[in-house]
Amino acid sequence: MGDHHYFIGIPLSNAMRDEFTALQQLLKQDMSYKNWTHPEDFHITVKFLGACANPVLETIKQQLMGYLWPQPFELSLGPADTFGKHEHPRVFHISVESSSALMMIHEGVEQICEQTGFVREKRKFSPHVTLAKKWIDGLSPLAAEEVDSRFMRRYLMDIDRFCLYRVHPQQSPKYEVVYEVRLPRGGGVGGTVN
Template sequence: MTTNHYFIGVPLQKERQDEFADLQEILREEMKYKNWTHPEDFHITLKFLGACTTEQLEAIKKELLKKSWPDPFELQLGPADAFGKKDQPRVFHVSVEAASPLVSIKRDIEQLCEQVGFERENRTYKPHVTLAKKWISGISPLSAKKVHDHFLKCYSMEVDRFCLYQIHPQQSPKYEVVCEVNLDNGGET
């Protein structure tokens, strides 16, 4: 029996998807990773849920759609960064500003999910957009004496919604939107 897994995250606009796919191409010249994120799957995670019962899923959707959320806001993305060893990072990503509205949404989602039966995440929230994970070989361009300008670049993005996603591990892209919540009206699209 297959169990479906879910998470809540902020999708990236097409323009940012294209720019980050370009970063991946530059990175591929230097490094090999087991998993490269499909550009349509780029997102900023707000809450990983894992396996959900139908009742939990429906309760989460209901709570997300009835809550009053902040207005859309600007968010800064970049520069590139990594988790793990600087020269052989296990995860290569674009950092994301921990802006007040994003942190507020994250906190409220944690609270809603806890009410539905999920454990609260106690780790410090480090928003990011994963480009690649599970390092195989190569040396990170972030550890070079002169870092490529593309990895130092910062981007601006308007956040106007977030989504509840179902994960399809064997597909590419692997994330399917189950529910979309607009920040301006809190309603589903």
């Protein structure tokens, strides 16, 4: 069972999925990528865990359930951005605001994972939504003289949960929600059943 990989991430609303699927179609007019994210797989990664044994997953679930998470919050997404060379970036993504509530979730997840034996991520947390990765060909529309306004747009999304995902590399969509943490409304611990 330990051969599956897992990560913790924030799912996108249907409205955001639709917006970013439209942006992917726009991007496909200019660029070829090996991997285009399936719309159902759009997410903001909080932490990649890699391979996990079941007892470790259980411990993480228990810790996630008992942690004091921030209340639901609004998050700003956009504009489009890239990792790698500006003209032909290896990753094309939507940038995500590093809001204090998002940083609290990230820090809580890092603490829980560290206690469970995971190494704390050294790189600075840069939240984003990947639209495409592994550049093959084409010129980034963000490198154009005049950038299409649709890539510069900002969006607001309500965040009320985050999830533990299992990765199925051979499938499409490839991310399966194994556990959901709902953010507490009006204070109190999320995920508990009284």
